[in-house]
Amino acid sequence: MNGIPLINGIEYSWGDIVCTVGGVPVTGITGVEYADEQEITDNYGAGRYPVSRSKGRITCSGKLTLYSSEVNALVANTTNGRLQDLPSFDVIVSYIPFDGGMVVIDKLRNCSFKKNSRSWSEGDASKTIDLDLAVGYIEWGRPKR
Secondary structure, eight states: OOOOOOOOOOOGGGGGGEEEEEEESSEEEEEEEEEEEEEEEEESSSSSSEEEEEEEEEEEHHHHHHHHHHHHHHHSSSSSSOOGGSOOEEEEEEEEEESSSSSSSEEHHHHHEEOOOOOTTTTTTEEEEEEEEEEEEEOOOOOOO
C-alpha cells in the first residue's frame, strides 16, 4: 500500500479472527465461510460482442463450523430444539491482528440457520458441525488502523 514491499510480513491468521453470533463471541468455532454473488448479464447490440452489462440480484451465503458443545448452547436458546426457528441474527467476523495491523470487520446481516443436523462416527473424540446460513446481505469491511 505504501509502495515498499514487506518481505516476511504478517498475514491474517485464524488466531486473529473474532466471530460473534447474535452479539455473543463464539469460542467453539473452527471455520467460517461467507460470500456474495451477483448476476451479471452481457447485453448485445450490433456485432458479436457485448455492448454493455447489466447487474442483477445479489445472493449471499455463509457457513459456520462449530463444536457440538457450541451448537448445543445455541439450541438451548430455542423453544423447540430447532435452530431454524431462532430469530434472525447477525454474524460479525473481525480480523484483529495482534501486531496492531489493519483491522477489518465483515458483517453478515439478517442470518438464519438453514439446517440442524448431527453426524458421529466411531472413533470421534470431538465433533464439529457445519451449519449453513441464509444470509440477508454482507457489509464488507474496509481495512482500518
